[in-house]
Amino acid sequence: MNILAVALxxxxxxxxxxxxxxxxxxxxxxxxxxxxxxxxALEAARPExxxxxxxxxxxxTESRLRFYAADGRLxxxxxxxxxxxxxxxxxxxxAWQRDVARAMDRGIDWIVGAPTYPxxxxxxxxxxxxxxEVIEAQxxxxxxxxxxxxxxxxxxxxxxxVVELDTPQTVLMTLNxxxxxxxxxxxRFRLAVVVAMVLITSILLSLFLARTIVRxxxxxxxxAVRVRLGRAREVVVPRLxxxxxxxxxxxxxLSDMTQALRERIDAGxxxxxxxTHELKNPIASVRSAIExxxxxxxxxxxxQLLAIADEDVRRLDRLVSDIxxxxxxxxxxxxxxxxxxxxxxxxxxxxASRKARIDPDAPHPRLAFARPRKGTTIVMGDGxxxxxxxxxVIDNAISFSPPSGxxxxxxxxxxxxxxxxxxxxxxxxDPAQREAIFRRFHSERPAGEAFGRHSGLGLxxxxxxxxGHGGTISARDRDDGRPGASLLITLPASESGTAAG
Numbered sequence: 001m002n003i004l005a006v007a008l009x010x011x012x013x014x015x016x017x018x019x020x021x022x023x024x025x026x027x028x029x030x031x032x033x034x035x036x037x038x039x040x041a042l043e044a045a046r047p048e049x050x051x052x053x054x055x056x057x058x059x060x061t062e063s064r065l066r067f068y069a070a071d072g073r074l075x076x077x078x079x080x081x082x083x084x085x086x087x088x089x090x091x092x093x094x095a096w097q098r099d100v101a102r103a104m105d106r107g108i109d110w111i112v113g114a115p116t117y118p119x120x121x122x123x124x125x126x127x128x129x130x131x132x133e134v135i136e137a138q139x140x141x142x143x144x145x146x147x148x149x150x151x152x153x154x155x156x157x158x159x160x161x162v163v164e165l166d167t168p169q170t171v172l173m174t175l176n177x178x179x180x181x182x183x184x185x186x187x188r189f190r191l192a193v194v195v196a197m198v199l200i201t202s203i204l205l206s207l208f209l210a211r212t213i214v215r216x217x218x219x220x221x222x223x224a225v226r227v228r229l230g231r232a233r234e235v236v237v238p239r240l241x242x243x244x245x246x247x248x249x250x251x252x253x254l255s256d257m258t259q260a261l262r263e264r265i266d267a268g269x270x271x272x273x274x275x276t277h278e279l280k281n282p283i284a285s286v287r288s289a290i291e292x293x294x295x296x297x298x299x300x301x302x303x304q305l306l307a308i309a310d311e312d313v314r315r316l317d318r319l320v321s322d323i324x325x326x327x328x329x330x331x332x333x334x335x336x337x338x339x340x341x342x343x344x345x346x347x348x349x350x351x352a353s354r355k356a357r358i359d360p361d362a363p364h365p366r367l368a369f370a371r372p373r374k375g376t377t378i379v380m381g382d383g384x385x386x387x388x389x390x391x392x393v394i395d396n397a398i399s400f401s402p403p404s405g406x407x408x409x410x411x412x413x414x415x416x417x418x419x420x421x422x423x424x425x426x427x428x429x430d431p432a433q434r435e436a437i438f439r440r441f442h443s444e445r446p447a448g449e450a451f452g453r454h455s456g457l458g459l460x461x462x463x464x465x466x467x468g469h470g471g472t473i474s475a476r477d478r479d480d481g482r483p484g485a486s487l488l489i490t491l492p493a494s495e496s497g498t499a500a501g
Contacts, residue, residue, distance in 0.1 A: 003040045003202070010286075020184045024147055024155060027180065031159040032143045034061060038171065039163040039253055054456070055082040055359055062086055070138075070168050072128035086176040087151045088120075102274055103151045103183060107178040108188065120148035121155045133160040134170050154181045216240060216247050220254055220439045228256050283316045338380040338469075342495055343418055344372040344411045350394075352407070363403035365425070367394075371409040377411045377418045378494040381469045389465035392458040393422045393473075393487050400485065401425030423478050430483045434475040438463045459487075466491065 007452060038057055047051050058065050060076040062085045078085075083194050108114075123130035128138070136144035137160040145159040162170050195257040205342040216238070223237040237258045240251040290309045347419065353371055379386075397407045404424030412419050429437060459473075466473045471491035478486045 002148075010396075013357065017109070019187070020180060023180050023183065024157065024177070027155075027175070027177055028145045028147070028157055028159060031061075031063075031157060031175060032145065034159070035143065035161040035171060035173055037158055038065075039161060039270060042163060049075070049306075050165075051081060052260060054078055058082065060084055061173075062174070063173050065171045066126070067163075068128040068134060068170045068172065070170075074126045074128075075169060077126070086178075088122075088156075091152045094152065104188075105185070114406075116437050117147050117149055120150050128170060131158070131160065131172055133158055134172050136160070136172055137162055145312070150176055154178045155183070185205050212436065213247060214354050220247075220251055224254060225257075227261070270302045283313055286313055286316070316396060335387070336382045338382060340378050341381050341383045341386060342375065343377040343379055343386070343420060343491070344374070346383060347390060347409060347411055347420070350387055365401040365405040365407050366402060367397050367398075368406055368408050370408070371413075372411050372413065376413045379418050379491045381491070385465045386469065389462040389473075390420060390422075391464040392491065393420075393489065396458055397422045397424035397426070397485070397487070400424050402426075418491045420491070421486060422489075423480075423482045423486045425482070425483050428477065428483055429475050437475060438473065441468060462489075494495075 005192075011201075032183045034057075041053060053077060054065055054076070057063075059082070060244065064085060065076075069075050073395040075254075080179055091102070128134045133144040133146045141162055143159060143161045148156045148158070151158040155176060157175045159171060160172045162168060203449065219238050227237070237255040238251055239255045242248070243251065274288055278404075281343055286309045290306065347369060348371060351367055354367070394407065395410065401407055401424045407419075407425070408423040410419075410421045411420075463473050465491055469491055471489060473489045476486050476488065478484050
């Protein structure tokens with residue numbers, strides 16, 4: 001913003017160029033009006049009074065008047081009949097300060113893109129043909145003018161007009177407008193002083209802002225990044241107690257937020273540990289009951305108790321494992337170094353391993369995978385965790401699909417994202433439940449499935465893993481309109497991946 005203020009002021013040099021152009025145009029218009037008045041005065045004056053009138057006019061306007069006959073001859077020159085009213089100065093005889101001023105004028109004209117005007121040279125033979133404006137006025141019958149630079153780079157303005165005296169003649173009026181150069185240079189100097197003062201003020205203000213605003217914000221930003229990345233467990237966020245402004249308020253808010261975040265993480269870890277501890281007690285109790293089965297006399301009752309105890313132990317042990325996984329996944333993801341993962345190849349490997357484990361004689365839904373082109377679905381992440389998330393989603397789809405159903409899996413690259421979609425042939429998900437299914441311990445059991453087969457943590461763990469990779473997971477209806485649910489995982493694509501064609 002400080003640079004913008006200086007740039008806007010420096011733009012005043014462009015205005016001064018148009019200001020000079022307007023001065024020149026105004027002066028030329030005045031010269032043409034003066035020639036019109038001279039024409040009228042000469043027509044009304046007696047022939048013997050014309051030379052005196054021309055001399056007085058040239059002296060009053062500080063100009064030079066030359067009259068040319070129709071054949072181009074010079075008839076009269078006010079500098080020959082009277083004293084010169086201006087002198088073209090030789091720049092070689094002037095002080096070096098003038099050279100500096102002219103160099104600055106040329107530099108500013110180049111910067112603002114000012115029009116280039118020719119230099120003035122007094123003709124060796126003074127005839128009408130040496131002056132283009134005279135020829136133009138003779139041909140058109142209208143006034144004509146020119147702008148040239150005198151040797152010392154001051155405007156030399158000329159205007160020509162055809163006058164009807166005893167014979168048709170063309171009068172040429174030339175004027176060395178040094179006052180225009182002096183005016184423009186004075187304005188440029190004042191503007192340069194203002195720009196210099198604003199520039200110095202902007203630099204001082206920028207240093208002040210850098211010291212009082214930018215540096216504290218940079219410290220807060222570095223601390224926030226370290227907290228976000230989780231690279232340092234006890235990141236000290238500066239509270240800036242001496243600051244009573246908005247930055248001090250922000251620093252203290254960030255510090256309090258970081259502390260609250262640490263407490264929340266600790267509470268989550270403690271929750272998982274407490275739940276694990278609480279669930280181990282029933283497991284020990286079930287095992288104790290098994291040890292007391294010797295007191296049961298009936299073999300049928302003993303077998304029944306053993307089956308129930310075994311099932312409860314398996315269920316509780318599975319629940320403990322899922323809770324432990326859910327409590328650790330956040331902390332582990334924050335400390336994991338991500339690497340490029342080809343999601344398509346990872347899913348293909350997962351399905352091959354799953355197929356090898358499935359009993360071919362047992363009924364189960366079929367799996368279909370739309371394999372993407374190699375290298376198109378690259379993401380940055382933890383391969384083991386991403387595999388667990390996608391595996392949980394596939395497990396969920398299989399559990400809700402009938403044995404004769406089809407689970408469709410697809411991985412595609414869309415713009416800057418990699419999409420993994422899993423469609424099942426189940427009953428679908430009620431729109432009101434599409435967010436609830438990702439909550440911990442939420443379990444919608446498929447019809448006919450025995451209680452305890454699922455802990456309600458699979459999709460919750462999947463969401464935690466996906467969000468830890470900067471992605472999203474959501475449930476929706478299938479795109480093809482068939483009955484069933486569709487779970488979509490969206491992950492940021494890696495720069496090394498190739499966009500899908």
